[in-house]
Amino acid sequence: xxxxxxxxxxxxxxxxxxxxxxxxxxxxxxxxxxxxxxxxxxxxxxxxxxxxxxxxxxxxxxxxxxxxxxxxxxxxxxxxxxxxxxxxxxxxxxxxxxxxxxxxxxxxxxxxxxxxxxxxxxxxxxxxxxxxxxxxxxxxxxxxxxxxxxxxxxxxxxxxxxxxxxxxxxxxxxxxxxxxxxxxxxxxxxxxxxxxxxxxxxxxxxxxxxxxxxxxxxxxxxxxxxxxxxxxxxxxxxxxxxxxxxxxxxxxxxxxxxxxxxxxxxxxxxxxxxxxxxxxxxxxxxxxxxxxxxxxxxxxxxxxxxxxxxxxxxxxxxxxxxxxxxxxxxxxxxxxxxxxxxxxxxxxxxxxxxxxxxxxxxxxxxxxxxxxxxxxxxxxxxxxxxxxxxxxxxxxxxxxxxxxxxxxxxxxxxxxxxxxxxxxxxxxxxxxxxxxxxxxxxxxxxxxxxxxxxxxxxxxxxxxxxxxxxxxxxxxxxxxxxxxxxxxxxxxxxxxxxxx
Amino acid sequence: xxxxxxxxxxxxxxxxxxxxxxxxxxxxxxxxxxxxxxxxxxxxxxxxxxxxxxxxxxxxxxxxxxxxxxxxxxxxxxxxxxxxxxxxxxxxxxxxxxxxxxxxxxxxxxxxxxxxxxxxxxxxxxxxxxxxxxxxxxxxxxxxxxxxxxxxxxxxxxxxxxxxxxxxxxxxxxxxxxxxxxxxxxxxxxxxxxxxxxxxxxxxxxxxxxxxxxxxxxxxxxxxxxxxxxxxxxxxxxxxxxxxxxxxxxxxxxxxxxxxxxxxxxxxxxxxxxxxxxxxxxxxxxxxxxxxxxxxxxxxxxxxxxxxxxxxxxxxxxxxxxxxxxxxxxxxxxxxxxxxxxxxxxxxxxxxxxxxxxxxxxxxxxxxxxxxxxxxxxxxxxxxxxxxx
Numbered sequence: 003x004x005x006x007x008x009x010x011x012x013x014x015x016x017x018x019x020x021x022x023x024x025x026x027x028x029x030x031x032x033x034x035x036x037x038x039x040x041x042x043x044x045x046x047x048x049x050x051x052x053x054x055x056x057x058x059x060x061x062x063x064x065x066x067x068x069x070x071x072x073x074x075x076x077x078x079x080x081x082x083x084x085x086x087x088x089x090x091x092x093x094x095x096x097x098x099x100x101x102x103x104x105x106x107x108x109x110x111x112x113x114x115x116x117x118x119x120x121x122x123x124x125x126x127x128x129x130x131x132x133x134x135x136x137x138x139x140x141x142x143x144x145x146x147x148x149x150x151x152x153x154x155x156x157x158x159x160x161x162x163x164x165x166x167x168x169x170x171x172x173x174x175x176x177x178x179x180x181x182x183x184x185x186x187x188x189x190x191x192x193x194x195x196x197x198x199x200x201x202x203x204x205x206x207x208x209x210x211x212x213x214x215x216x217x218x219x220x221x222x223x224x225x226x227x228x229x230x231x232x233x234x235x236x237x238x239x240x241x242x243x244x245x246x247x248x249x250x251x252x253x254x255x256x257x258x259x260x261x262x263x264x265x266x267x268x269x270x271x272x273x274x275x276x277x278x279x280x281x282x283x284x285x286x287x288x289x290x291x292x293x294x295x296x297x298x299x300x301x302x303x304x305x306x307x308x309x310x311x312x313x314x315x316x317x318x319x320x321x322x323x324x325x326x327x328x329x330x331x332x333x334x335x336x337x338x339x340x341x342x343x344x345x346x347x348x349x350x351x352x353x354x355x356x357x358x359x360x361x362x363x364x365x366x367x368x369x370x371x372x373x374x375x376x377x378x379x380x381x382x383x384x385x386x387x388x389x390x391x392x393x394x395x396x397x398x399x400x401x402x403x404x405x406x407x408x409x410x411x412x413x414x415x416x417x418x419x420x421x422x423x424x425x426x427x428x429x430x431x432x433x434x435x436x437x438x439x440x441x442x443x444x445x446x447x448x449x450x451x452x453x454x455x456x457x458x459x460x461x462x463x464x465x466x467x468x469x470x471x472x473x474x475x476x477x478x479x480x481x482x483x484x485x486x487x488x489x490x491x492x493x494x495x496x497x498x499x500x501x502x
Numbered sequence: 503x504x505x506x507x508x509x510x511x512x513x514x515x516x517x518x519x520x521x522x523x524x525x526x527x528x529x530x531x532x533x534x535x536x537x538x539x540x541x542x543x544x545x546x547x548x549x550x551x552x553x554x555x556x557x558x559x560x561x562x563x564x565x566x567x568x569x570x571x572x573x574x575x576x577x578x579x580x581x582x583x584x585x586x587x588x589x590x591x592x593x594x595x596x597x598x599x600x601x602x603x604x605x606x607x608x609x610x611x612x613x614x615x616x617x618x619x620x621x622x623x624x625x626x627x628x629x630x631x632x633x634x635x636x637x638x639x640x641x642x643x644x645x646x647x648x649x650x651x652x653x654x655x656x657x658x659x660x661x662x663x664x665x666x667x668x669x670x671x672x673x674x675x676x677x678x679x680x681x682x683x684x685x686x687x688x689x690x691x692x693x694x695x696x697x698x699x700x701x702x703x704x705x706x707x708x709x710x711x712x713x714x715x716x717x718x719x720x721x722x723x724x725x726x727x728x729x730x731x732x733x734x735x736x737x738x739x740x741x742x743x744x745x746x747x748x749x750x751x752x753x754x755x756x757x758x759x760x761x762x763x764x765x766x767x768x769x770x771x772x773x774x775x776x777x778x779x780x781x782x783x784x785x786x787x788x789x790x791x792x793x794x795x796x797x798x799x800x801x802x803x804x805x806x807x808x809x810x811x812x813x814x815x816x817x818x819x820x821x822x823x824x825x826x827x828x829x830x831x832x833x834x835x836x837x838x839x840x841x842x843x844x845x846x847x848x849x850x851x852x853x854x855x856x857x858x859x860x861x862x863x864x865x866x867x868x869x870x871x872x873x874x875x876x877x878x879x880x881x882x883x884x885x886x887x888x889x890x891x
Contacts, residue, residue, distance in 0.1 A: 201795040208666055215658070360652075364564065432651075459660075474657070
């Protein structure tokens with residue numbers, strides 16, 4: 003497989019570029035106070051959290067209402083102007099990477115919580131509301147919104163819908179798609195349609211499910227109704243050390259086999275532990291080859307009983323130690339190391355790529371062994387942290403972009419890891435999305451006919467291919483690359499966000 | 503009307519291909535237990551998938567099971583139960599509504615119809631547990647979608663579209679589902695004698711508690727008497743999980759609900775919730791029967807508008823089964839923020855009347871474009887969901 007280091011985007015349309023001034027004028031007529039056309043100001047929008055790729059858009063449009071979204075789409079549609087929808091720009095896969103001959107349609111100004119409806123256990127919000135703001139708005143009443151992507155303080159619910167965002171509690175509570183009830187959705191011609199609402203399911207074909215995770219290629223979300231859940235009254239975290247990562251993996255399988263679905267299960271390998279130890283000194287057992295963090299939630303007595311059950315499974319699988327939190331503060335301390343894994347790895351290498359494949363858990367030991375071998379072959383270190391309950395791996399590949407060939411090798415290594423995930427029966431992305439990052443790897447997982455079927459769905463919504471061009475589908479470019487979240491000089495995109 | 507009975511996916515592929523070439527529409531069925539649900543297809547011959555059977559992959563520790571579309575649902579549930587697992591959405595098994603027998607449905611038909619039982623409000627629907635599938639589109643092309651792992655966002659989520667599409671987009675030949683641990687224990691509480699309004703309010707209060715109920719139903723006196731022999735309305739509550747936790751949550755729920763709440767005998771509780779997956783035991787064996795999915799808080803208002811002769815409420819009031827011949831039900835359901843589906847038709851049902859929720863013009867146009875993306879010749883179950891589709 004030939005792997006090129008840089009992703010190719012569709013070449014810009016010269017006729018659109020030539021009409022730039024007229025297009026910006028037209029857009030200003032629709033959203034008078036919300037069009038960014040100044041070249042310097044556009045730099046703020048030239049990438050998302052996949053910072054290896056940058057491109058200034060033609061203009062940025064920041065509508066304040068669904069009507070304005072429709073107006074802009076209608077205008078772009080009749081003027082053949084491409085549109086890249088954007089929430090907070092926290093995508094790790096380049097989902098909001100601009101194109102030079104298209105606008106960025108930023109939804110961040112549509113940030114009102116329209117309704118908290120506790121009788122029907124749902125909230126109705128505009129797309130630019132942040133994920134965490136929804137929980138903040140209902141937690142005093144004992145409710146919360148379950149999906150918790152690590153960027154939840156910044157990422158928007160509209161972006162969550164587009165990416166079908168995950169988080170560490172997916173195993174028990176599902177991804178975004180399992181926690182949505184309805185959306186209002188603007189089609190490319192400006193028409194807005196409601197799918198679902200406050201009822202449990204929507205009638206007719208499940209457009210809500212189809213649109214969720216479609217990465218901005220089908221239309222623009224203008225309103226979202228999410229499921230609110232009653233907050234569990236108690237939670238306990240367990241920090242369990244194992245001599246080997248195989249035993250940690252076997253423990254996870256044993257927990258599932260015992261009929262227990264913890265709220266979260268996370269594994270870190272020795273390399274990740276060493277990085278965290280150097281950074282935070284949490285005092286991980288030096289004999290441990292891997293750490294498993296499990297969290298259980300529910301009513302008091304059930305939490306305590308389940309934690310004991312998990313401890314017993316762990317001891318049967320050769321655990322060296324098992325620490326159970328006795329307070330919320332201790333629970334936070336247990337999580338602190340895991341939440342710092344990304345930053346810690348960022349301190350020992352100038353640059354880092356974060357991969358996001360999912361594998362069947364039974365393949366864990368074999369896959370980690372192979373990743374270790376590949377690390378030697380590529381000459382680049384890798385730390386492994388992952389959502390163990392659902393087999394979602396996040397290998398962190400370390401490199402130095404200043405060294406000639408390092409970035410290319412890191413991207414090659416990343417692509418090889420994702421190929422390995424697919425080869426053992428897994429998938430390219432568990433929660434970060436395809437975007438531009440994994441676009442050209444899609445043929446590893448899908449046959450041409452599988453992709454053709456999906457592209458026809460795209461055509462049913464957006465026949466002119468104006469929405470988020472150059473993403474998800476590889477057909478526009480023959481090159482293959484395996485980039486990922488790119489971090490330079492220990493600086494993370496959105497440095498204040500924990501990355502899980 | 504000819505019936506094709508393929509034994510393999512390859513044979514199925516050939517049949518659909520030939521159908522595409524000859525442009526002779528196909529009705530897709532498994533064990534034909536839900537043929538009377540939906541509109542009458544205008545297909546001229548039948549593709550029966552009940553010969554495509556077998557569980558092809560089951561890994562309990564991965565909580566993933568793959569089976570061919572014609573595999574009996576009962577086989578799948580039995581296999582899962584042997585490993586202490588189940589399908590979280592508690593598949594509806596409604597064949598008795600049309601005089602069929604329960605326990606005969608296939609997994610393909612179950613997913614295609616997307617009918618879910620009492621646990622749906624807490625655990626999600628069929629669409630939430632379908633991880634991937636292999637299908638054949640209306641041009642006779644075999645494709646796969648989704649994956650075989652529990653967490654996957656690679657490409658469009660076509661499995662969501664498969665659930666509830668009644669075979670109108672593609673023929674599913676194999677499905678991969680997520681399984682969950684089956685709680686070792688269930689406990690049931692009930693309150694008798696509450697008015698519908700008070701009873702439904704109790705269900706909503708339980709749903710808003712952190713006690714994780716997995717069944718919240720209310721039966722008015724007439725419906726309850728068919729199951730309990732007692733002509734008292736009853737609100738019933740189910741908790742599932744490990745023994746100690748269930749006991750603790752039951753005690754707490756009893757306290758939350760207050761006076762009148764008491765423990766219901768397990769056999770009686772199980773019988774009621776089983777009936778709520780089958781539906782037929784709740785009603786007489788004739789009459790127009792509607793299923794309404796609505797915001798739970800609008801249940802009382804919805805019932806007042808419909809004046810059903812008999813009814814039952816599930817999903818904390820978010821699901822109503824109503825025997826009624828009220829006019830304009832689709833409009834009333836929409837006004838209440840939900841939608842209605844006609845399950846059992848009266849003897850005379852004009853073809854122009856909608857069984858599924860009518861589509862507004864923009865959704866209808868989009869639905870047809872999507873249909874054409876999969877089945878441009880419109881040969882798969884034509885007319886089953888909507889006229890011209």
